[in-house]
Amino acid sequence: MFYAILAYHEEEIVESWSKEEDASLMAELLEIGDRLIKEKSLGPAARLGPTRRAVTLRGKGAGIVTDGPFTETKEQLLGFYVVECPAIEGAIAIARDLRRANPTAVYEIRPVLLYQSGATLSDRD
Template identity: 75%
Template sequence: MYYAILAYHEEAAVESWTKEEDAALMTELLEINDRLVHEKSLGPAARLGSTQRAVTLRGKGAGMITDGPFAETKEQLLGFYVVDFPTLEAAVEAARDLRRVNPTAVYEIRPISLYVPGTPLTARDED
């Protein structure tokens, strides 16, 4: 089953890191990525750009564009992983590995349906 591991953090805190601090953290996170790739459990992963450079589309018809996402939370969604594990518990363990490296981040683990271009849609798994 596929799970999204959504990585939340206070964007201002992340942006305050020096290039060296950021590179050190990314090196450790990529070690976990490499292990998950070796285990054939990691799908797409992405580090999202700044919310200051994002826009949101909402509303009827063609919609209206507004600056950035609006969130009434301290943390912003800053990245995500798509993982393939047989159970939620296994996906949580992968998120715990990520959190050991980045203990100030918050990780949300959520089952997802993965849509791959050119492949037939399958029924949604219900747990």
């Protein structure tokens, strides 16, 4: 089963880190990523750009593109990992490893249901 581990943090705090602080954190996260690659359980992973450079498409028809996202939460989605584990407990363990490297982040773990031609949905809960 695939799981998305969504990494949330207060963007202003992350942007306040020095280059050295950011590089140190990224080195720890990359170590975890390298381990998951060796275990063949890491899929796509990305650090997202700043929300101030994002746009949102919404509305009927072709929709309207607006600046954003505009959320009412302190934390913004700043990155994600896609991992393959037999059960959610494995994804939770990976998220705990990520949290040890970045203890001020919040991690949401969510099953990924593949909607592709010919793909079998193994979990519809």
